[in-house]
Amino acid sequence: MRKYLSLLSLAVFFSLEAHADVPFDTCPSQAFLFQSSPSKLYGVNLATGGYSELAATTGLNTHINAVGFNDTDRYIYGFDYDNVNVIRIGKNYAGEQLSVSGLPEGQRFISGDVHDNVYYLHQRALGLFKIDLSPLLTDSSSILIAEAIESNLGTLRASDVAINPIDGKLYAVDNPSYDLYQVDLSTGNAEVVTNMSTDIGVPSGGFGAIYFDVNGNLYLSRNTDGKIFRVDLSDEDEIASGDVAIEHFADGPASAQNDGARCANAPIVDEDSTIDFGDAPDSYLTLLASNGPRHEINTGYYLGAIAPDSEGDGFISPLDDNKAGFADEDGVGFVTTLEAGNTAIVSVQASTTGYLSAWIDWNQDGDFEDLNEKIISDNLLSAGTNALSIAVPVDAVIGSTWSRFRFAETSGLNFYGGATTGEVEDHPITVMEDGSSLRYYPSSSGYATVAYEDNWPKEGDYDMNDVVIRFRVTETLDENDKITRVLIQGYLAAYGAGYHNGFAFRLGGLSRTDINAATTLTHNAVVQEHNGLELDANEAIFIVSDDLKQKLPSGCMYYRTAQHCHEAISFEFEIDVYFDESVDTRSLMSMPYDPFVFATPGAYVRDGLWYNPGRGLEIHLADQEPTEKFDTYWYGWWSDSSDPGSDRYFKTSSNHPWALLITDEWSWPREHVDLVDAYAEFAGYAESAGNNNVNWYLLEKATTDKTFAPED
Missing domain, CATH: 2.60.40.10 (Immunoglobulins)
Known part of the structure; x- marks a missing residue:
């Protein structure tokens, strides 16, 4: 849908004496569009093409053109087309006239920009001029001096110009041909970079407002239809060869009698993104x-x-x-x-x-x-x-x-x-x-949470946030309800451990030889060289990572467990498991299988242990038998009350586990906050073997300010 900017029926005029303008507070990310006569001012979001009116008038009651933003003093400079004079505008959008000598008398300029505190003006019949704005930094009433720049631009028909913050050169489009020009402002030499017709179509209107961003991208706003095109002018070699990327970027407002200015040192999308x-x-x-x-x-x-x-x-x-x-x-x-x-x-x-x-x-x-x-x-x-x-x-x-x-x-x-x-x-x-079906844990879009206290066989500080993983499982079944594929997707949600821990899944009931070579392991969307299947085990065990601590972003000791450590999610994984056709997958244990952590081999000895247990120290969910790699020597030490003879594993005498599985996105305790202090009902749940307080984990049951509250 074509969009046009409409004129207000009532304009508000400002007294320059009563409303002295001031510079902008920052280098704005929005683009400024001056449109109509007398000019009114719009802000344009170049990323989406959206726009809004900033000012119904600049108080000058004139048509303004050749505008450019000066990052040095944070004013917009432009040319008063009706009164044939240079002006500047600040954050109140109240324009003021400037004194300039050296410009051709009575001549009007329609295109311009500012770079390094110098205002450049272009007019097809007159060529290029530059005005040093430095005197205004100390005296706003200074008389500025304009100087002509010798150039070979000839009769370039450009509706606007913009200066690239990366190479400091001026760029313009010849409206009749769509040739993109580059101008060296120190020599005045102008060269054609490329003809844009192949990328954006035959010439069909000029570009009355063009802008740069901090990355060297040029944005061209076409008057006739408002289409915004982006030209990548960040690489000097590509510019020299004419091999620059040009693309339709967004749809902005169609307009006329317009000109554009923007702080070229700002990104297109800032921290106040909408x-x-x-x-x-x-x-x-x-x-x-x-x-x-x-x-x-x-x-x-x-x-x-x-x-x-x-x-x-x-x-x-x-x-x-x-x-x-x-x-x-x-x-x-x-x-x-x-x-x-x-x-x-x-x-x-x-x-x-x-x-x-x-x-x-x-x-x-x-x-x-x-x-x-x-x-x-x-x-x-x-x-x-x-x-x-x-x-x-x-x-x-x-x-x-x-x-x-x-x-x-x-x-x-x-x-x-x-x-x-x-x-x-x-x-x-x-x-x-055809004929297949899917089955999910916990759901097709949700995540379960598994959390570990890694001090086993000691109870430790029992904050249950040493390793927190969120994951989901999808099983694919054929027309005979045989599982043909298992997809496990998850990410590291928190890591409060001082120890180094690995993380794995055991597909209980299956052996390593049941797994097809098509199986893959992916980290952060990158397929790994090895699919994670543990090669020296008989069981089907997949090592997601043997050291999760290496997956953390730098600079935060308690990753997403201390309130001052709101780092972004940094590690995501996916295990895509296929089986040989002859495998009877009915023996596979039910979802979510057996997620567990283990001590990273070779990292260091844990407190109270006189050797590095490495892969032999595993921590599983309560009453889940460990793998064949587990060192059974540690059963019953310190706080552990495991009894393999009665299928009791990884619990204290009070039934407190070292691992929790919650079929929801649980809010875990903050660092050094005991789980029972964070969730008072958990003690009754554990001591009753899960019969009482079954909803103990809900956020509304948490103690205020005792659980981690993500803000990312």
């Missing part, structure tokens, strides 16, 4: 640098029951939006399985009437670019729940892949690029063979 991004790996174009999908929030358009929160960029492994913020990825649910050759039903909840488009990577090549991968195109949803059909190609590759759903007020969205309204949700999915 944008929702995607979560898929960046091969699907997710991050801002890749022109990933993004939507302005707080517009009333979103998926699910929870409106999206804001992000500074896309979240890719080991993060996703639900781990880093509110669990707002709740708008899309797969009602039926995705079986190759069949039709699947997807439930999509919309906040209001709007358009939905979606993509699935059927061939698992890491993109949404193939011919049949756009599965929904501009489907008009109604407010509430919408049931949609998806035809799964018969040749869809079996296994895990990604989907992307975008909802907005307007149609025509691609799987990348900015939008002024709506939300994007990226979901991992599984394509199955």
Whole structure:
């Protein structure tokens, strides 16, 4: 939908004497757009194309052009087109006239920018001029001197110019040809970088407002349709060869009689972001640098029951939006399985009437670019729940892949690029063979929490946060209900241990030889060289990591257990297990199998132990028998009351375990806070062998300020 900026019927004028302007407080990330005559001022979000009015007037009652932001004194400089004079504007948007000598008398300039405290002006018939703004730093009434710059620009028809903060050179687009020019401001030499017609189409209007960001990206806002294009001008070699990336970036306001200014040293998205991004790996174009999908929030358009929160960029492994913020990825649910050759039903909840488009990577090549991968195109949803059909190609590759759903007020969205309204949700999915089914633990989208106290066989400080893992399990069953695949996905949620600990899963009931070589282990979306299967064990044991401490970000001793340590999620894993066809998987123990921690081999001796037990020291869930690698010597030492003869393991005499499994996203105790102090009802639960206080772990039952409260 084409958008135009409308004029207000009533303008407010300011007295320059009564309202002396002041500089901006910071280097703003928004772009400034001056439009119409007399000029009014808008703020443009270049990432999405959204805009809002900042000032109905600058108080000068004139048409302003050739604007540029000066990061040195944080004023906007421009040219008063009606009164033929240079002006400057501060954060109150009240313009003031400046005294300048040396400019051609009576001549008007339509394009300009500021760099290193120098204001540059361009006019097709006159060429380039520069004005040193330094005198204004000490005396705002100084008379500025303009100097001509000899150049070979000729009759370049540019509606605006912008200076790259990386190379300090001026760039402009010739409107009739779409040639992109680079100008060396020290010599005046101008060269064509590239012709942009191949990338953005034949010339169809000028670019009245162009801007740079701190990374050397040039943003071109086309007058006729408001389309914003991004040109990567960060690499000198690519510029010299003319091999620069040019792409449609967002849809902004169409306008006329306009000009743009921006602080080129600011990022496009700052810490006050109001944008929702995607979560898929960046091969699907997710991050801002890749022109990933993004939507302005707080517009009333979103998926699910929870409106999206804001992000500074896309979240890719080991993060996703639900781990880093509110669990707002709740708008899309797969009602039926995705079986190759069949039709699947997807439930999509919309906040209001709007358009939905979606993509699935059927061939698992890491993109949404193939011919049949756009599965929904501009489907008009109604407010509430919408049931949609998806035809799964018969040749869809079996296994895990990604989907992307975008909802907005307007149609025509691609799987990348900015939008002024709506939300994007990226979901991992599984394509199955016809007749297959899935079974989950704890659910298809939720995580269970397993937490360990690693002082076994001592009870220790019993804060139950030495290792905290969140995970889910998905089993694939064939038409005969035989398990053909096991997918374990999880991440390290907290690590309060001083010791080095490894983490593993045992698939009890199966042996190492039952596992097919197609099995993979993935860390942070990267497939590891070895699939984690423990080679010197007879049982099917998968070592996720033999030292979780090495997976922590630097600079925080109590990772997500002390309130001052709100580090981002840093380690995510996935075990994708396949079995040989002859294997009878009915012997496999029930989900969640046997998650356990063990002492990292060769790290150091633990307190009270006179040797390094390494792999021989395991900590399992209560009453779970350890693996064949366990050193049984330690049964019954210190606080342990294990009795293999009665199937009693890893509990104290009061039935307090060294490991907990909670089928929800549990809030664990803070560092050095005893579990019983954090959750008073836990003692009764443990001492009754789980018969009483079964909901002891709920957040509303926690003692105030005793559990860790993530803020990331």
